[in-house]
Amino acid sequence: MCQLLALNCFNPTDASFSFTGFSQRGGRTGDHTDGWGMAFFEGKGLRLFVDHQSAAHSPVADFLRRYPIKSRNIIAHVRKATAGNVSLENVHPFARELWGHHWVFAHNGHLTEFAPQLHGNFTPVGQTDSELAFCWLLQELSKSHAAMPSTAELTLTLQELIPQVSRHGTFNMVLSNGLALWAHASTQLHHIARAYPFGEATLADQDWHIDFAQHTTPDDRVAVVVTTPLTEDEPWQAFAPHELRVFEGGSLVAQHMGDAAHAKARQALPADVLLRIDEAVQRIQNMLAQANAGGPGVGTTQ
Amino acid sequence: MCQLLALNCFNPTDASFSFTGFSQRGGRTGDHTDGWGMAFFEGKGLRLFVDHQSAAHSPVADFLRRYPIKSRNIIAHVRKATAGNVSLENVHPFARELWGHHWVFAHNGHLTEFAPQLHGNFTPVGQTDSELAFCWLLQELSKSHAAMPSTAELTLTLQELIPQVSRHGTFNMVLSNGLALWAHASTQLHHIARAYPFGEATLADQDWHIDFAQHTTPDDRVAVVVTTPLTEDEPWQAFAPHELRVFEGGSLVAQHMGDAAHAKARQALPADVLLRIDEAVQRIQNMLAQANAGGPGVGTTQ
Numbered sequence: 001m002c003q004l005l006a007l008n009c010f011n012p013t014d015a016s017f018s019f020t021g022f023s024q025r026g027g028r029t030g031d032h033t034d035g036w037g038m039a040f041f042e043g044k045g046l047r048l049f050v051d052h053q054s055a056a057h058s059p060v061a062d063f064l065r066r067y068p069i070k071s072r073n074i075i076a077h078v079r080k081a082t083a084g085n086v087s088l089e090n091v092h093p094f095a096r097e098l099w100g101h102h103w104v105f106a107h108n109g110h111l112t113e114f115a116p117q118l119h120g121n122f123t124p125v126g127q128t129d130s131e132l133a134f135c136w137l138l139q140e141l142s143k144s145h146a147a148m149p150s151t152a153e154l155t156l157t158l159q160e161l162i163p164q165v166s167r168h169g170t171f172n173m174v175l176s177n178g179l180a181l182w183a184h185a186s187t188q189l190h191h192i193a194r195a196y197p198f199g200e201a202t203l204a205d206q207d208w209h210i211d212f213a214q215h216t217t218p219d220d221r222v223a224v225v226v227t228t229p230l231t232e233d234e235p236w237q238a239f240a241p242h243e244l245r246v247f248e249g250g251s252l253v254a255q256h257m258g259d260a261a262h263a264k265a266r267q268a269l270p271a272d273v274l275l276r277i278d279e280a281v282q283r284i285q286n287m288l289a290q291a292n293a294g295g296p297g298v299g300t301t302q
Numbered sequence: 303m304c305q306l307l308a309l310n311c312f313n314p315t316d317a318s319f320s321f322t323g324f325s326q327r328g329g330r331t332g333d334h335t336d337g338w339g340m341a342f343f344e345g346k347g348l349r350l351f352v353d354h355q356s357a358a359h360s361p362v363a364d365f366l367r368r369y370p371i372k373s374r375n376i377i378a379h380v381r382k383a384t385a386g387n388v389s390l391e392n393v394h395p396f397a398r399e400l401w402g403h404h405w406v407f408a409h410n411g412h413l414t415e416f417a418p419q420l421h422g423n424f425t426p427v428g429q430t431d432s433e434l435a436f437c438w439l440l441q442e443l444s445k446s447h448a449a450m451p452s453t454a455e456l457t458l459t460l461q462e463l464i465p466q467v468s469r470h471g472t473f474n475m476v477l478s479n480g481l482a483l484w485a486h487a488s489t490q491l492h493h494i495a496r497a498y499p500f501g502e503a504t505l506a507d508q509d510w511h512i513d514f515a516q517h518t519t520p521d522d523r524v525a526v527v528v529t530t531p532l533t534e535d536e537p538w539q540a541f542a543p544h545e546l547r548v549f550e551g552g553s554l555v556a557q558h559m560g561d562a563a564h565a566k567a568r569q570a571l572p573a574d575v576l577l578r579i580d581e582a583v584q585r586i587q588n589m590l591a592q593a594n595a596g597g598p599g600v601g602t603t604q
């Protein structure tokens with residue numbers, strides 16, 4: 001198994017605090033020592049660091065813990081090899097271009113009897129089931145849309161596609177196009193959304209206590225998604241099995257239960273109540289989308 | 303204008319010596335201060351570092367000068383923006399996946415009225431003519447071959463494609479799939495092939511003299527391609543205009559003059575002489591290909 005970390009932020013924010021704790025799991029507090037990687041979107045551009053060494057001992061990871069790179073969308077991964085060799089081409093996150101945008105993906109879990117037909121536009125370089133799933137997702141997205149659609153439209157398509165992968169095994173994953181972050185849990189994923197007024201937090205994996213109020217501005221908003229909570233003293237929200245959460249501008253903008261759980265929950269409600277719930281959810285999503293379309297600001301370490 | 307650097311090596315080799323001199327051109331000995339990038343193949347895997355800061359002053363470039371990464375194929379670029387903003391998505395080298403292999407490309411020059419039709423498999427993320435040319439080259443390669451062909455076959459196709467770009471302006475470029483290196487000059491490119499017995503060299507841009515014999519094994523072979531010579535005391539070979547040179551296993555394996563110059567040179571020779579030259583060239587290429595298929599070894603700084 002592996003561990004996932006992703007940040008989605010309203011203002012460009014560095015992940016020094018989160019990555020310092022997270023990277024300890026690659027060799028110190030965890031045994032995910034078969035490589036690590038970290039991707040930072042900067043506007044439409046992408047920096048992708050991958051390494052076959054352990055995150056706790058890699059000189060590149062050490063450099064990144066000390067050199068803050070500010071980004072609105074960050075994805076990191078520490079790997080414990082289950083499928084594929086320990087070599088650079090099997091290190092997450094994986095990146096591809098689609099519709100003139102970089103896409104980044106990392107996966108925790110194992111897929112069995114997953115052998116989708118690939119048409120050649122996206123072909124795995126390495127041997128992991130994870131990169132295969134990513135290539136298939138992008139292929140199917142590209143078949144569904146001619147150009148980059150809205151986050152809401154992409155979410156609808158991903159709700160169709162993800163179950164076709166997750167029925168083959170464990171599919172905890174994070175995916176970003178530099179604008180939004182999609183996180184899907186089969187078994188284990190947590191998130192926290194930090195916003196004004198900011199509190200304090202203590203890393204679980206390293207001796208670091210931070211007062212976010214000292215490092216933030218009132219308009220900062222940061223959502224952090226991770227396999228197991230990074231801090232000891234914050235209210236991390238566990239994903240339900242087969243739940244997809246979508247983040248934009250540092251906030252949770254959509255939350256979809258898997259089909260079975262969702263259908264069961266809805267069956268218990270009268271039709272007029274369902275209608276009013278759906279309308280309210282749509283209004284909230286529209287308000288969030290408008291709020292997220294606001295100007296840039298200054299974010300700091302998270 | 304920009305500057306290009308590429309290494310193709312028989313054994314995995316670090317580029318600390320070359321990059322130390324080259325990166326000075328990004329702000330100290332040259333004014334190519336609008337970003338820099340460097341790509342290292344490791345097997346089928348790829349590490350790609352890009353930065354919008356100047357190479358001479360970037361903390362990431364400083365880290366790479368001190369942290370040797372060994373690779374058989376390396377491409378680096380320092381940028382002086384002529385087309386496209388100074389932002390991360392416009393920084394070379396560019397990378398894409400084709401046939402399950404990473405491809406890396408960097409360009410020096412400017413193209414005008416170059417507006418090829420793209421079918422959507424490879425779309426530029428940024429605004430440079432360079433990334434557009436790269437996307438078009440990969441699109442046309444993918445149309446010409448169903449799977450990764452041999453270096454010789456790829457060279458034949460590239461000989462057809464490159465003139466279709468270079469007639470739009472200056473197209474000095476380096477391209478690698480992790481196995482071979484293709485270098486094409488419109489105006490300016492040089493190469494040197496270092497092999498046993500190794501000599502000494504002095505950087506042109508920085509105070510560093512090296513005795514390669516102290517850092518190499520007898521089976522090391524390294525070809526270095528660069529815009530202007532990196533060292534003061536080695537016999538760098540200038541490319542002719544519209545010349546394509548192909549490197550594999552640290553050696554020059556093919557060399558093609560542009561159509562006009564090539565046709566003119568061949569017209570001066572009798573048909574039976576041409577035939578024997580072509581046969582001899584083919585034999586040499588086969589021998590080199592066999593020699594290059596040999597086992598791995600240990601390379602050091604170049």
